[in-house]
Amino acid sequence: MSLSKREMAQVVARDIAPGSFVNLGIGQPTMVADHLAPDSGVVLHTENGMLGMGPGATGDDVDPDLTNAGKLPVTELPGAAYFDQADSFAMMRGGHLDVCVLGAFQVSAAGDLANWHTGAPDAIPAVGGAMDLAVGAKQVLVMMTLFAKDGTPKLVSECTYPLTGLRCVDRVYTDLAVFDLTADGVRVRETFGIGREELAARLAVRVAE
Template sequence: MSKGLSSKRPGSQRLGKEQLAQLVAGDIAQGSFVNLGIGQPTLVSNYLTAEQHVTLHTENGMLGMGPVAVGDQIDEDLINAGKIPVTELPGASYFHHADSFAMMRGGHLDVCVLGAFQVSATGDLANWNTGAPDAIPAVGGAMDLATGAKDVYVMMSLFTKEGAAKLVQTCSYPLTGVGCVTRIYTNEAVFLIGPDGVRVRETFGTTFAELQERIGVELLDD
């Protein structure tokens, strides 16, 4: 794993969304094939460097996706999974939907970065449905992404606006995938999920002891 930006970061302040995206980008190994989920994970692409040689996958059928299209680059036949017009980079390739998801399910993508409502201590992910009775369910590619990539990184705030921890012992929202998340990047800490439990890699503007007090999940100190 590339340590890059993450290893010696002074942890005196909570991270903003851009800083968090920068942290994730710095942790992605050179030469990786990566899928960035819709929303906050998309910000990671702004901080990937040319030297990292990261190839971006979009599940609607493309490897080698470039930045968002502007002006006369906009082409309605060239969009990302969020249906935003994008560009292609040299070396890009196109393929149909079944191939795109076979690529994912077959374990060929190194990293997928997703948002989440909740992650459990054993890496269960809930990110597609809040279980509200009047909500129209929509899953898209979330379950395929969660299940398929070699590593699933989650980016989220550690607490809801109401102050409830989103790292939980057991998810109360409907699951997207079981035991799939390997790492959680939050504004207050980075957590590594392994066979022995949830390890705190680093903290931002808080301490291990404070986190342990506020989260109902047993944490391991790095």
């Protein structure tokens, strides 16, 4: 059975190295914060100016002045720090983040990322800090469904949507499989509810043995 969004977030959280400084992109990636082990030592950065962000806030824990970059209420962990957006982007651009987790419309086999615009005339572009994260983070992870609503794969040989960054994605987490993007090609780390042969048959990219 394919993974739910929450289960995908659990898999991503599992693979983040203890003690990492991590930025979670808007959308599905924000769910990763809810699945990090309390003793992991992972420090979450949010581009609107916070270091030491905790899981999402609910009930009496909701503070309207305490949100992530997607405007969702969050908690703070002991030692959390606040700063202006210029300093936040300096952290992103300066190579100070170990990992970023981003959503995507498409990822190419070479690691190209397209996640800010589909190119459709009525689509609303959403650049945010994705371009800065794509080139500034030491490791770029993508979290997305493997297939679009029309059934076409989002892991492609070449992106057809406007690019966010070139050769920047290291690993792709999807509802059906996790892929490493290497110099030798696309490699499957693990699958969920689908065989490797069926998976390869449904993709338009060559999957390395």
